[in-house]
Amino acid sequence: MVREDLNFILQKADFKALEALYNTIKNSLEIKVLQAPVQQTLLQPIYEPISKGEFYGGEILVTTTIVQLTKADRSHKGWAMVQDDNDKLSLYIAVCDGCFGGDIFKEEIEELATQTLRNIQKAQKEFNQKVNSTRVNFDLMAGA
Amino acid sequence: MGYVAIKGGEEAIKNSLAFYEEAIQTHQNIEASFVENALRYGVDRVMSEGSLYSKKLASLAILKSGGDLLNASFFLRAHRSSCARAGIAKTIYTDDMRVARRISSAFKDIKGGQILGPSNDYEVKLILKKTLNKTVWNEYKDEDIFVESALKPLRDANMVKTLPKDKTISDITRVFPSAPYPRSAVMQVMARGESGSMLGFAYTSMRGYGDIHPTIGDLRLGSCEVKFTHPLTKNEVKIGEIDMTACEVAATFEKQNDGSTKLTTGFGCCFGFNETKAISMSILDTTLYNKSHTIGQGGIADNFEMIVHHIDGIESQGFTNHYKLPHYVTFQADLQVYENAKNYAKDGEKK
Numbered sequence: 001m002v003r004e005d006l007n008f009i010l011q012k013a014d015f016k017a018l019e020a021l022y023n024t025i026k027n028s029l030e031i032k033v034l035q036a037p038v039q040q041t042l043l044q045p046i047y048e049p050i051s052k053g054e055f056y057g058g059e060i061l062v063t064t065t066i067v068q069l070t071k072a073d074r075s076h077k078g079w080a081m082v083q084d085d086n087d088k089l090s091l092y093i094a095v096c097d098g099c100f101g102g103d104i105f106k107e108e109i110e111e112l113a114t115q116t117l118r119n120i121q122k123a124q125k126e127f128n129q130k131v132n133s134t135r136v137n138f139d140l141m142a143g144a
Numbered sequence: 145m146g147y148v149a150i151k152g153g154e155e156a157i158k159n160s161l162a163f164y165e166e167a168i169q170t171h172q173n174i175e176a177s178f179v180e181n182a183l184r185y186g187v188d189r190v191m192s193e194g195s196l197y198s199k200k201l202a203s204l205a206i207l208k209s210g211g212d213l214l215n216a217s218f219f220l221r222a223h224r225s226s227c228a229r230a231g232i233a234k235t236i237y238t239d240d241m242r243v244a245r246r247i248s249s250a251f252k253d254i255k256g257g258q259i260l261g262p263s264n265d266y267e268v269k270l271i272l273k274k275t276l277n278k279t280v281w282n283e284y285k286d287e288d289i290f291v292e293s294a295l296k297p298l299r300d301a302n303m304v305k306t307l308p309k310d311k312t313i314s315d316i317t318r319v320f321p322s323a324p325y326p327r328s329a330v331m332q333v334m335a336r337g338e339s340g341s342m343l344g345f346a347y348t349s350m351r352g353y354g355d356i357h358p359t360i361g362d363l364r365l366g367s368c369e370v371k372f373t374h375p376l377t378k379n380e381v382k383i384g385e386i387d388m389t390a391c392e393v394a395a396t397f398e399k400q401n402d403g404s405t406k407l408t409t410g411f412g413c414c415f416g417f418n419e420t421k422a423i424s425m426s427i428l429d430t431t432l433y434n435k436s437h438t439i440g441q442g443g444i445a446d447n448f449e450m451i452v453h454h455i456d457g458i459e460s461q462g463f464t465n466h467y468k469l470p471h472y473v474t475f476q477a478d479l480q481v482y483e484n485a486k487n488y489a490k491d492g493e494k495k
Contacts, residue, residue, distance in 0.1 A: 002379075003374070003377060003379075004374050004377060004379050004380065004381040004382070005382075007374070007381050007382060007383065008381075008382040008383065008384060011384065038228070039227045040227055040228050040229065040230035041196065041224060041227045041228075041229050041230065042229070042230055042231060042232070042233040042370065042372060042383065043229060043231070043232045043233065043315070044197075044232075044233050044236060044370065044386075045232060045233065045234075045235040045236070045313060046235065046236050046238070046331075046335070046413050047235050047236065047237045047238070048331060048411045048413070049293065049295075049296075049299065049392065049411060050304075050305075050306060050307050050409060050410070050411050050429070050433075051306065051307040051308060051309040051310070051327055052306070052309055053309035053310050053313070053327065053328060054235055054313050054328065055313060055314075055327070055328040055329075055331035055332050055335065056313060056314075056315055056316075056317075056328070056332045056335075057236070057332070057335045057388075057413060057414065057415065058191075058192070058195040058196065058197060058335060058336055058414075058415050059195060059196050059197070059224055059229070059317075060196075060197040060198075060233065060370055060383070060384075060386060061196055061197060061198035061201065061224075061227065062230060062383060062384075064230060066375075077376055078376075079374065079375055079376050081230065081372060081381075081383050082383070082384070083197075083370070083383060083384035084198050084199065084200045084201070085198065085200050085201060097376075101376065101377070124288070125286035126281065126286070127244075128285070128286045128287060128288055128289065129281040129282060129283075129284040129285065129286050130262075130279075130281050130284075131243070131244050131245075131259060131261055131289060132259075132284040132285045132286070132287070132289070133279060133281060133283075133284040134245075134259055134260035134261055134262075134263075135257050135258070135259050135260075136257065136258040136259070136260065138252060138253075
């Protein structure tokens with residue numbers, strides 16, 4: 001697992017587990033919020049096959065946070081950009097991102113992310129089964 | 145006639161708003177997450193027309209506007225303009241969509257197959273109470289479905305007409321271009337256009353003010369990944385997933401300037417699950433860029449001015465609704481002009 005995986009995976013984590021992890025981290029190091037969770041937008045380009053060009057399909061609401069974590073005179077910055085209006089989620093993930101980058105609580109973060117990834121994959125497989133159940137099988141009519 | 149400035153009505157306005165909120169007060173007992181699920185197609189429409197992908201805020205906007213989807217889109221569009229833009233995400237390729245539904249009416253046997261997905265297309269439209277037909281899902285394959293467009297083999301065989309690519313991508317939220325409109329601007333206008341207006345304009349070409357009769361080459365609904373750059377590591381990072389609808393229609397064969405004959409196609413794509421809008425957009429894309437679908441002097445759906453300036457729901461709703469705001473002076477002036485004209489005509493008769 002790499003640092004960049006966390007931003008998406010942890011958005012799907014059990015919120016209470018993520019909050020508990022954040023509280024544990026908060027109690028052991030100094031967290032300075034450089035940019036409080038703020039709603040921003042991302043402009044989304046879409047590829048269109050007729051001209052092989054792109055156009056902007058709209059904007060996506062995100063909540064962005066930047067933090068600085070300090071432990072034993074060493075500082076690490078953390079960042080998160082989560083979908084939609086989610087202040088706490090953005091803050092918690094930014095803290096995890098900074099920790100992961102600074103090798104602090106890396107094991108705990110990875111454990112939560114790995115478990116979450118399993119849950120994501122399980123939910124995806126269940127969804128895929130529903131989608132695959134609607135696949136059309138054509139039978140040719142006799143004599144046609 | 146003198147101009148008399150008036151003020152007042154503050155109390156009436158305040159009470160009117162309170163009355164409105166009281167009239168739909170039950171919405172305060174409904175969780176936005178219920179709306180997100182139970183009214184998902186309404187939520188998707190609001191996000192698409194509001195041009196802001198936020199299921200949470202779109203759901204709140206629907207509640208706040210008592211289910212008036214145009215009004216809800218207005219709330220969302222207004223919210224969008226209050227947020228700073230963080231940047232431009234990585235480009236989405238709809239061929240990379242994780243498919244939830246994908247059909248083609250042009251080809252029966254297509255790579256990836258015909259997948260109905262969640263749909264009530266084949267339901268008899270009678271409002272009857274019925275029990276949910278539970279299916280045992282785990283009997284089916286659990287593999288992901290990623291599949292290229294059904295029209296790709298025709299494109300690879302150079303059978304499909306292409307259009308010139310814009311050198312830069314227009315952003316109509318910053319600068320609204322003048323004619324001739326860049327293709328990227330036209331597509332952006334349509335991507336956030338009002339579904340009903342787009343359907344209406346597309347229908348004009350089917351009904352007789354044009355001659356389009358397209359075939360759905362590839363219609364797909366599913367989720368696409370939103371990616372950005374991590375500002376600290378400078379590596380690509382996944383921000384999330386968004387639901388989208390994309391449609392490619394195939395229209396007719398058209399002789400090109402170089403003497404070759406190519407298939408005309410149109411592309412439609414929008415936020416959320418809204419296939420009527422995506423199909424309408426792809427039809428308008430076809431009629432706008434292929435004059436072979438124009439009859440006589442030209443119709444409606446092939447006119448850039450007509451489409452670019454008349455399909456935005458927020459703008460057209462705003463202009464339409466502004467007429468109900470005080471126009472006392474305007475109307476008094478009209479009456480005065482009429483009285484003056486009448487007197488002038490009378491004087492003329494006397495002479």
